[in-house]
Amino acid sequence: MSEINQSMVERYRNSFLKEVEANVEEGEWVKMCMQCGVCSGSCPLGTFWDHPPQEIFMMIRAGKRDAVLESDSMWMCTSCYNCIVRCPRGLPITHIMHGLAHYAKRLGIAPKNQPTAKFGQLFWDNLMKKGRVNELKLGLSLYFMNGFSEGVKTSLKMKDIGLGMLKTKRMNPMEILGGHAVKDAAGLQKIIKKAQELEDARIAQHGAK
Amino acid sequence: MAKREYSFYPGCSSQKGASSSNYLVSVQTMCDELDIQLNEIPDWNCCAASVGYAGGGELPRLALSARNMALSEQHNPGQQMVATCAACWLATRETQERLHEDQGLLAEANQALAEGGLKLKNETPIKHMCEVLVEDVGYDAIQSKVKKPLEGIKIAGYVGCQTNRPFGISGESYENPKYLDKLVETLGGDSLPGYEKKVQCCGGALAFSEPEKSQEMIKGIIEAAYDHGADMIVTPCPVCQMNVEVYQDQINATYGTKFKMPVVYYSTLMSVAFGRSAKEAALEGQVIPAKKLEALAK
Secondary structure, rough: OOHHHHHHHHHHHOOOOOOOHHHHHOOHHHHHHOOOOHHHHHOOOHHOOOOOHHHHHHHHHHHOHHHHHHOOOOOOOOOHHHHHHHHHOOOHHHHHHHHHHHHHHOOOOOOOOOOOHHHHOOOOOOOHHHOOOOOOHHHHHOOOOOOHHHHHHHHHOOOHHHHHHHHHHOOHHHHHHOOOOOOOHHHHHHHHHHHHHHHHHHHHHHHOO | OOOEEEEEEOOOOHOOOOOOOOHHHHHHHHHHHEEEEEOOOOOOOOOOOHHHHHHOOOHHHHHHHHHHHHHHHHOOOOEEEEEHHHHHHHHHHHHHHHHHOOOOHHHHHHHHHOOOOOOOOOOOOOEEEHHHHHHHHHHHHHHHOOOOOOOOEEEEEOOOOOOOOOOOOOOOOOOOOOHHHHHHOOOOOOOOOOOOOOOOOOOOOOHHHHHHHHHHHHHHHOOOOOOOOEEEEEEHHHHHHHHHHHHHHHHHHHHHOOOOOOOEEHHHHHHOOOOOOOOOEEEHHHHOOOOOHHHHHH
């Protein structure tokens, strides 16, 4: 168990809700859920979630820490924002789902082979390098994220789509050599590093006994 | 018409050789016709889009958009910020709200920005290009520029998610926004107001990570357009455009359908209707050619 996960377990032994309120983005809203289920019914991929949002909210209050944080449910959020605009209590549900997913990842207990968790991390790492997304490298890293042989298979499957994008100049093979970037990448990285430090410090403080 | 100026945030996918570079070309043509000057924010960065949360926590993600907003305040003072990409607009507006509501977070964001020599006041309005068209320019002014009405072309207005929720265009509903249909009518085309998939999710970024689940939703979006006799689909979102256009062959292979439905940007429709060339309307950027627009643009 990661150190931060261990310290959170010890600190919030009796209340997962308090842990979520203190550490998850927009987590302070969870207690406002009245269990109407509109979010679950509005979710485009809801049928694939082990626990749709309404259930997640109740599970948080019931202290089902591992079942929530190890679930791949939140990772299937498409960020369509249906749940947010339909929630009669105005809970920022999309953000809470993102927040729970990110918190699980931060604690090192997110499901290991969840495709969106992997893709999302690739996306973040990609944009952090040069400050702008390199679509070509992102696409390739996605195809090869489960190893070489599967990568070759996926690439072949996606070949025609790539050709279509190439022909219409919506993909540029030269991007592999570097590609678009912000000029002040160093400045940007300093800004993000500082933001990361500030956030880590806040969460470490919550985890401290 | 007096010239309107905006501080412009084009976004990663609009860059040369990127997936919505065609969107930017047609936006520039459209703005040229409507006397809109777009002043690109110097050295803008990625907004982290929808799936950035996997790697980036709240403050690092907010700091990304905060940097863009600070650069906009510094280099294009007094100008409203406008984005063409739904995710760029959403992330930036979300940042603005979050930092507005939580002064502690704003202070932390500014502490981070100071590392790059920047400071954010957080006072610039953030708009989507569709808001500029509907609220600032207006349908009448758009109509007055139409030289080649899109007569007899049936167009399904696919608004999608992030241009519509959680913010949306002022005065429109989340469940049945009508501005895209009004725009089609303004350009002389036939809108399909009964098109029931206009706000259906296409899967967004999950089209990459969960292709089967997403393509099933995309299939519904295209099928409904055919059911209404559409010649093409129009959308304001780069992710919607790409997802609905480029996977049609794979969907056909999976489901035995015969889809070949063009999916265009509103700016492409407008550029053609304004009498501009196929190149200026970025019609060559269509993976599935929009033949009826090509014929009109000749």
